[in-house]
Amino acid sequence: MTKQKTAILSIIRSSCKHMTAEEIFFEARKEVPSISLSTVYRNLTQLANEGLINKIDISESRCIFDKNVILHAHKVNDITGEIEDVFSEELDTLVRSLVDKGIVSYNLVIHYK
Numbered sequence: 001m002t003k004q005k006t007a008i009l010s011i012i013r014s015s016c017k018h019m020t021a022e023e024i025f026f027e028a029r030k031e032v033p034s035i036s037l038s039t040v041y042r043n044l045t046q047l048a049n050e051g052l053i054n055k056i057d058i059s060e061s062r063c064i065f066d067k068n069v070i071l072h073a074h075k076v077n078d079i080t081g082e083i084e085d086v087f088s089e090e091l092d093t094l095v096r097s098l099v100d101k102g103i104v105s106y107n108l109v110i111h112y113k
Contacts, residue, residue, distance in 0.1 A: 002043075003032060004028070004032055004035050004039055004040075004043055005043045005046065005047065007028050007031045007032050007035070008024055008028055008040060008043045008044065008047065009047055009052060009053070010031075011024055011027045011028060011031075012024065012047075012053055012065055012066075012067045013067045015067065017083070018056065018064040018065065018066050018074075018083045019064060019065055020062070020063070020064055020065075021037070021040055021041055021044055021063075021065070022037070024040055024044070024065065025037050025040045028040055044065055047065075048065070051069060052069070053065050053066060053067060053069065054066040054067075054068065054069055054105065056074055056107060056109065057107060057109070058074070058076055058083070058109055064083065066085075068085060070087075071092050071095075071103065071105065071106065072085050072086055072087045072088075073085075073086040073088070073091060073106075073108035073109070073110060074086060074108070074109045074110065075109075075110045075112065076109055076110065076111045076112070077112060077113070078111050078112065078113050079113050086108075086110070091108070095108075
């Protein structure tokens with residue numbers, strides 16, 4: 001794993017919040033000053049494809065990255081922007097019942113005010 005990719009993964013895993021690519025970029029520059037935003041995006045895509053992080057589309061123009069890769073949904077407060085993980089066995093059971101194959105991931109984002 002490259003120095004840049006290792007730094008990005010470390011930043012996500014040590015964060016107690018969901019981060020955007022830009023937030024990760026600003027943190028990564030503290031460790032790897034020469035890193036570019038395109039490098040961050042490329043590595044985030046790779047990390048998500050490898051199953052090490054989750055990419056969550058919050059809206060058409062905003063996505064976040066989550067260190068928690070187990071099945072769960074997200075609640076987004078549209079007023080404060082706060083994002084919470086939602087863990088629910090009932091929800092997981094419902095999602096699994098809708099699909100006859102094994103569920104690897106789903107992207108359920110609940111917006112509220």
